[in-house]
Amino acid sequence: MRDYTTFIPEYVAAGGAILVIAVELIWPNMRKDLLAYMTAFVAAGWAIASAAFIGMEPRSFQGLIQLDNFTTYFRFLASGIVLVTALMSAGYMRERTKTAAEYYGLMLIAGIGMVYMAAARELITAYISLELLSFCLYVLVGYLKRDSLSSEASLKYILLGAFSSAMFLYGASLIYGIAGTTSYDGIANALATRGAHTDAAVIVGFMLILAGVGFKVSAVPFHMWAPDAYEGAPMPITAFLSTLSKAAGFGLILRLFSGAFITDALEWRWTFALLAALTMTAGNLLAIQQTNLKRLVAYSSIGQVGYMLVVIAAIGYGDAEIGRNATSGLLLHITGYIISTLALFTALTAYYNKTGNDTVAGLKGLAETQPFLALVITVSLFSFAGLPFFAGFATKLFMFQAATTTELLWLIGLAVLNSFISLYYYLMIIRQMYLFEPAPEIQRFKVNPLLWGLGSVLMLGVLFIGVYPGPLFHGAAKAARPLFEQSASSTGIAKQP
């Protein structure tokens, strides 16, 4: 049955996107920050509409799109990220552009792309969602077209992104060649019963798909675009890239590898372990040398991706129970990471709006000139480093504990060691803010009340998850469950879409 009510939340979002664009067409001279508030309002509506789906029986749309708690979880993440980033952009975009409607509209659409990446249970649908997200991001990264850095970033991102999409497609076609179907369940069945002579094709197919999604989540060695895109993009879009695009990538990876490819885990799991080890180590070591804040965050988020990839490796190594637990841990951690990152960028945006400076050294003496921003930045950095009272401590501990299997203990050890390395460069930022006096020409300044409020709320969120992660962890566990129930009983649903 074609149940179109499944998509109600995204009707809200897409309708809102069209509305935002239309409004500016009708009143071209309107205040651009009103568009931001509209977008935030739409995103809130999107979240409320999604709330109606909590705990609902899993249902499938033609075998293409699965609506279950996992999808709902990603709906909340997507709408939340869009809401916060839109508010963050209000002042920033108002000062820098004459037309902002597309900017906000594309943000909403990118969010929709993310949801369907997590919801897709069929390769073509997954690919189209991935492209929907990517194209929105290409435009958003290059939105400040008079800024050559922004255009350069966008070009680089498009070229490498298109390349990675091609790899993904090529890998998907190889898998299709063996399975004869693009549906995840069909692939899982076909891979379980395939002959040994197909080994080469399957492995190449896996590696190409892995490279494709590796680009999206910026795993080493497919990370080259990230620092440049982060640096050139408008500040709120940098936040958007490091939260939404990563979460979306993991949504797709989780659904795909725990569903379609789980029956052949032997062939890909070691790659994820290797990729995780490389990504976290390279990300953290390269972050040490950065002097630009956005680039530093880019590398630090690459390091974070490395930790998250440990979970995917654990899904491959462990049984369904470990997979489910590890996925719960990952969803919890990714949420904590998103909130911390958004808090960090809210503070950085507020700071950038006042000073136009985005270097680490520029933060010198921030504790004197603007103690609130210094506090928010410190809280989010400590959360990244995994210090207690902040989200990162509990979420990281839960995620790693859930992913601990005898085969992967070395990787967990490496991950903890990496989070120790990361503390060093986070302390280098904190050192600038707290240990030094500000440069004499910099005066104490006030923060825009909207960003102040946003920063406070996000900071409290980081503290709440750090102090009482129970409720969110339960939510994450509920969201993770459907992934592994399906793979256990994946027989004969939806042969052809």
Place this chain on the structure above:
Amino acid sequence: MTFDEAQGYVVLATLAAPLVAALILLFVPSENKMLVRYVSAFFAAVMLGCSIYIFTAFQANGGGLQMQLRWTWVENVAFLKKDGISLYLGVDGISATMALLTGIVAFAATLTSWKLEYRNKDFFLLFWILVGGVYGTFFSLDLFFFFFFYELAVMPLYLLIGVWGSTRKEYGALKLTMMLVGGSVLMWIGIFAIFHEANLGTFDMVKLWAAGKDGTLDPTFQKTFFPFLVVGCGVLAALWPFHTWSPDGHMSAPTAVSMVHAGVLMKLGAFGIIRLGIQMLPVGAAFWMPGVMALGVIGAVYGAMAALTQRDFKLISGYSSVSHMGYVLMGLATMNQIGVTGAVLQMFSHGVMTALVFLMIGALYDQAHTRDLKDFGGIAKVMPVWVVMYTIAGLANVGLPGLSGFTAEFHIFVGTFETYPLFGGLAIFAAALAAAYMLRMFATVFFGPFNPRWSALKDVTPLEATAGALLIGAMVFMGVWWAPFTDRISMAVLSLPGVTG
């Protein structure tokens, strides 16, 4: 509600007091420096009162864990089964003693910091987070929260030393933080492995202790992971050769932080070795303890010899701390009742003694702005009270009978001679060296020819004198009448797995 549970709320209040103080300070305007001080002093008094209560109300002949309180925090989700993680507090004889130490030192440190003017709100805020972490580690019976508070205690040190410190403070702060967090990396790995190996779905330490005893944690596993936990905690306990943060860190730290850090925080490391090493991995402990003994002896002798060559007051105390923590490790490594009891006594004794030493150094440095021994001479003429107090601390350091150092070291030496006579001899050699570096300092600084450059020095302030008197009181008390301590500690020690009577 049983009486024991009601007492559990006292434990909770003791833990909550510093954190609440930090929270309140967040809303005190930073210009109002007096209010900051009053709030801090009030909560310090509460903590001291609660700590004394916990120590006195702890039933020495009852033994075991008392004043337990458990609130479920997260359970029945993913890998966590029933009682997965709970805020599970309780004290045994060892942690009751440590709580008393924390209360005394934190109170003394608050009085010492009274004169601090520069950003004193931020200072106290971070300071109370540090103290909260310390209390939490001593009281936690849940592995998750144990580690949570352990990390919490380390976290504020970077800023406390970096902002308010002296002498190469950035270097000292960074080195200290990175080394301590590096130690917790090992602990973290150990904790993951233990939880996975025990496979109980809970972080409840009492259950994990049982798992260590009954072999649920495989003997080979225990032998493999004991070094992770002991080196991890050992970094904080200045285990040689991971002690190098200690002299630099202490040299850079502001007075109150030095007091709490050397006085209490280093004990967290030794406490962690008891809780995670001896109690959770008893087979591993039995296997590795000779190694810990060797490192402890090296630390004791090396620290004393290094202190002998230093000219900076704080470096002398820093190395002397390494030496005394070496005794603690030796005491733990004896694995007999008297030796381990001595180790805990030494933790207390060194805590109050070194806090007094750093308090006195701070009182001098604030006026003189130098800490080089060679610059001073005949200080006794201008700062008589200061000299008396410092001398008492120094004599406790040397192990003069009648002061706490003697009680503690005597127990340790007896215990060591029982199991490792050779090492016992070396330890006494280290004690002799302690006498040498202390007396050398007394001679040049306190008594030698008076250097007229210092005629303007003032004696300790009344607040500093009060703080000093409190610490001296604790030292004399333990030195003269140690039964309240040994009763509580030795019962707890005897219940540790693998400890012989």
